[in-house]
Amino acid sequence: MDASHLQVLPLSGHTGAEITGVDLAVPLDAAARAAIVGALHRWKVVFFRGQHLGHAEQIAFARQFGELTYAHPYDAAPPDGFPEIYTVSTDNFVGQYGVEAEAARALRRRYSYTTNWHTDVTPAVNPPAASILRADVVPAYGGDTTFTNLVAAYESLSEPVRAFVGGLRAEHRYGAGLARNGEAHPGEEVIGRNRLVAHHPVVRVHPETGERALFVNPGFTSRIVDVHPAESRRILEMLFDQVTRAALTVRFRWEPGSVAFWDNRATAHLAAQDLDELDVPRVLHRVTLVGEVPVGVDGRESVLIEGEPFRSIPSVGVDVELDRA
Ligand SMILES: [Fe+2]
Numbered sequence: 001m002d003a004s005h006l007q008v009l010p011l012s013g014h015t016g017a018e019i020t021g022v023d024l025a026v027p028l029d030a031a032a033r034a035a036i037v038g039a040l041h042r043w044k045v046v047f048f049r050g051q052h053l054g055h056a057e058q059i060a061f062a063r064q065f066g067e068l069t070y071a072h073p074y075d076a077a078p079p080d081g082f083p084e085i086y087t088v089s090t091d092n093f094v095g096q097y098g099v100e101a102e103a104a105r106a107l108r109r110r111y112s113y114t115t116n117w118h119t120d121v122t123p124a125v126n127p128p129a130a131s132i133l134r135a136d137v138v139p140a141y142g143g144d145t146t147f148t149n150l151v152a153a154y155e156s157l158s159e160p161v162r163a164f165v166g167g168l169r170a171e172h173r174y175g176a177g178l179a180r181n182g183e184a185h186p187g188e189e190v191i192g193r194n195r196l197v198a199h200h201p202v203v204r205v206h207p208e209t210g211e212r213a214l215f216v217n218p219g220f221t222s223r224i225v226d227v228h229p230a231e232s233r234r235i236l237e238m239l240f241d242q243v244t245r246a247a248l249t250v251r252f253r254w255e256p257g258s259v260a261f262w263d264n265r266a267t268a269h270l271a272a273q274d275l276d277e278l279d280v281p282r283v284l285h286r287v288t289l290v291g292e293v294p295v296g297v298d299g300r301e302s303v304l305i306e307g308e309p310f311r312s313i314p315s316v317g318v319d320v321e322l323d324r325a
């Protein structure tokens with residue numbers, strides 16, 4: 001696929017662009033790949049519509065941009081033959097956390113509501129560099145995903161506050177957003193067996209663009225380290241307000257065949273909030289690119305506190321799986 005018809009159409013002042021004129025099901029040439037990466041660096045999330053991808057094509061597309069991780073640290077049941085695919089669906093609670101189907105239904109409202117804004121898998125010491133999510137089954141209306149730009153969030157802070165937050169580090173763990181509301185994660189038993197906790201710089205330097213991003217999110221950031229708990233609460237409240245400012249966001253409406261590709265080092269996103277009462281099917285499939293360990297403005301790397309890095313699967317395994325498709 002060459003770049004001759006490729007167009008980048010920005011969708012908001014700070015975040016998101018739609019890319020047209022490209023078929024993701026066939027290999028990209030260097031110019032098309034560079035155009036997509038360039039748009040990703042500028043707009044942080046890019047969207048494609050009308051793509052016809054199965055699991056194998058989605059994996060093949062993603063591998064042109066980096067190594068893939070295993071589906072999810074807590075997903076022991078990805079689709080048969082595709083260990084890289086993490087399916088975003090209420091039913092996934094059953095396989096992922098061993099929650100019974102009826103219990104999963106009952107939990108959905110609370111869980112999706114309180115999951116809130118997040119960046120994918122930040123409790124790992126090396127959160128994914130990027131996520132690629134494709135829509136399979138989506139409702140006729142509702143279920144939009146909203147994205148924010150963490151670089152714009154940092155850059156729109158005042159200079160004294162930028163200097164202050166540049167020296168802070170924060171703890172990230174599963175269930176942080178729920179714990180703040182006094183609730184337990186429905187998958188606590190599974191999470192507890194292989195807990196992931198990392199300390200990341202509050203301001204991380206993007207390894208490719210050199211930009212600084214405000215790398216905290218309400219879903220997983222539990223506290224600012226080395227400060228008093230009351231200070232931590234107030235600092236996080238200010239930073240969460242900053243990263244979720246409506247002016248920095250874009251809202252994406254899914255159609256079957258839509259694909260979103262976001263830089264997970266420079267964005268946070270808000271999962272659909274409006275479907276819990278409607279009980280309509282919504283199934284999307286995600287792959288994530290292996291990420292590096294974040295680095296702060298002072299050059300210090302993130303620190304692994306509990307668990308293992310979120311790694312790729314062996315590439316020999318990927319080839320075998322692709323052949324089977
Ligand atoms: Fe997510």
